Amino acid sequence: MRITYQHANPRGGRESTLLRFEELIPDQTVAVLIDAGSGATVDDLLDRSADEYLTAVCLTHAHLDHYESLGRVIQDGAPILATPSTTAILEDVLAAGEAYYDITETERVIDRLDACDSWTRLVEGLHVHPVPAGHAPGACGFLFAVRDDDVYRTILATGDFTRRGAAGYPGLPTDLPVDVLVLTGATNSSFEATATELVTSITERVLAGAPVLACVSALTGVQIAYWLGHYFDRIDERVPIRLAGHVANVYDRLGYEVPAVESIPVFDDPGQFVENGAIAIAGPEVPVGGSSSRLFEQLRTDANAFVVQVTGGGTDPVTSGRCTTADFVFSNHPTREVVDDVVAAYDPVHAVIVHQRNDGADRFTDRYDSYVWATDDADEYCLFDRGGWTGPPWVSERTVRTVEANTDMTGHLFQDISSSSVPVPTVERTPSVDLTGEGLHLDSLDERFGGGESVADTSPPSPTADDAAESAVDDAAESAVDDAGEPADEGSPGLADIERRLDAIETRLRADEFEARVIDAQDGVTLLRLDEEIDDVSHGDRLTVSLSPIE
Incomplete structure (x- = not known):
């Protein structure tokens, strides 16, 4: 057997x-393509004279840079394998993508x-299983098991991954048997801070009573709706979240039921989404067309x-108009440290770096006790040849000895690869909600918005200003009427006195102080968020504000 x-x-x-497996089938090379991004091709790579045919395409997730060329690469009757979640949404994703991309x-x-x-059996001696990968709803990697006499050789292609979950879908595990790690090298050290800032910005504005619109891609929109819906539920805020168009379709296809989230795939009146203190989520990412533009x-x-x-990233946001605009780059990849931890946990013979170029790929060279492949061309490279692993031709004998001494080169004994004897975590969404595990800094959010685990309060409520006013009015009225229900005598307060008391109560209420936080001050507009609710005020009311900074 030979693997390249x-x-x-x-x-x-x-x-x-493109992975090739020779000698599994007599007189034919099995070829499997992992993802079909921009410019991906197999026509120029497969040698028909050598009986090379495309056996399968493995699609890791429904982001454009992984599916864009699917229509140009499928041939030879090859199936396109994807998780049930990605399969459920791909038709909608492709239909939406046709409007903007090739x-x-x-x-x-x-x-x-x-x-x-x-x-899943691809051919005799070659099976594949999806593994959860975090990154985006429905994303996965693929674990290949190749029969080599009495053992199996394994290859894990991570696809874009995180150890974090994504809208309820679990992150990449690190306890699988892996000989070859085809590793996406894209990293991001600031995702968690950015995600938390994004949720903070939206939450501040919507709780301050503003209408909010989030312009996003479909899967990102679902993930943000998941975060917001569950976080508002956590802090006991009832904020309507309405998904429009393609985002709503994907949400429905994935079967979500998030608190306060409503999906409206088709709509005639954009005004039904616009409401003070409500959130609308729609695509595309920049409102130059589609639902977000409307x-x-x-x-x-x-x-x-x-x-x-x-x-x-790489897209200029729209900034015109009187509304306040903001933009965030949503790039859900692991930190470099997490990538290193994943490689250390798997301890593979080979680490093949993909989705990186130039310096981004070069930084992986000689980083691990594995054969590291950070190539940038279309050449075919051999990983395994007739009974043994083969290192890159450019490595030294010292590197060969290091890899052979520090990695398991013997293969894996599986009794029945198609049964549960080789356990792999499910790629299905989990019912539990773990916002911290998805990258949100809940301590920071709770400090700002007063969240945390809700606890039933059985103590009597503290009297509010309105309660005090109501009590004072009742006292005044009771003092003006005797026990028999007749008007009180001249020694008791009369109607004029009651009116004076009511005026005093109104004056006192109007003089109450309420602490507030400045959440925006730019372009001639200052927005304040009160730390407590004021009854009997509504949108458009004019109030007098006395500024007194709190130390």
Whole structure:
């Protein structure tokens, strides 16, 4: 048996990899493509004269940079394997993508789509199983098991991954048997801080009574709605969250039921989304078309409105209009330290770095006690050849001895690869909610918004200003009427006295002080958020504010 790898789009995002397995089938090379990003091709890579055919495409998740070329690479009757969640949404994703990108052959892609959630036989001697990968709802990696006489050789292609969960979907495990790690090298050291700041900004504005619009891609929109819905439930705030268009479709297809979240895939009146103290979530990421553009037009001239644009980077946000705008780059990748921890946990013979180029790929060279492949071309490289692992031709004998001394080169004994004897974590969404495990800094959020585990309060409520006013009015009225229900005598307060008391009560209430926080002060607009609720005020009321900074 012989195993090789090859970049399928070295001049693109380099997230697409072709794995070849020779001698599994007589006179034929089995080829499996992992992801089909921009510029991915197999026609130029497969040698028909040597009987090389595409056996399968493994799609890790439904982000554009991983599915864009699916319609151009499928051939030879190869199935497209994906998790049940990705399979459920891909038709909607492709349909939406056609409006903005060069997406082709969508019907043929859907016909080839095959949901995969357990060990699946590709050919005799080669099985594959999806593994959870965090990163985005429905994302996965793929674990391959290749029969080599009486043992199996294993390859894990992580796809884009995080150890964090994503909208209820678990992160990448680190307890699988792995010989070859095809590792996405994309990292981000600031995701958790950015995600927390994003949730903070939206929460501040919506609790201050502003109408909020979040412009996002579909999967990111679902993830943000999941965070917001569950966080508002945690802090006992009833904030309507309405998903529009494509985001709503994906939410429904994935079967979510998040508190306070309503999906409205088709709508005639954009005004039904725009409400003070409510959130609308729609795509695309920048409101220049689609649902987000229609909703943005409703808010463009509203100085009280807040529009946040959540992009994947490299896109200029829209800043025109009287509304307040903000933008965030949403790049859900692990830190470098987490990548190192994953490699250390798996301790593979080979680490093949993908989705990185130039310096980003070079920083992995000689970083691990494994054979590290950080190539940037379309050459085919051999990983295993007839009974043994082979290192890169450029490594020294010292490196070979180090790898052989520090890694398990013997393979894995599995009795029945297609049974549960080789346990792999499920790729399905979990019912439990762990916002901290998804990267949100709940301590920071709770400190600002008073969250935490809700505890039933059985003590009598403290009297409010309104309670005091009502009590005073009752006392005054009672003193003006005797026990028999007749008007009190001249020694008791009369109606004029009651009126004076009511005036005094009103004056005292109007003089009450309420602490507030400045949440925005720019472009001639200052927004305040009160730390406690004031009854009997509504949007548009004019109030007198006396400023007294609190030390």
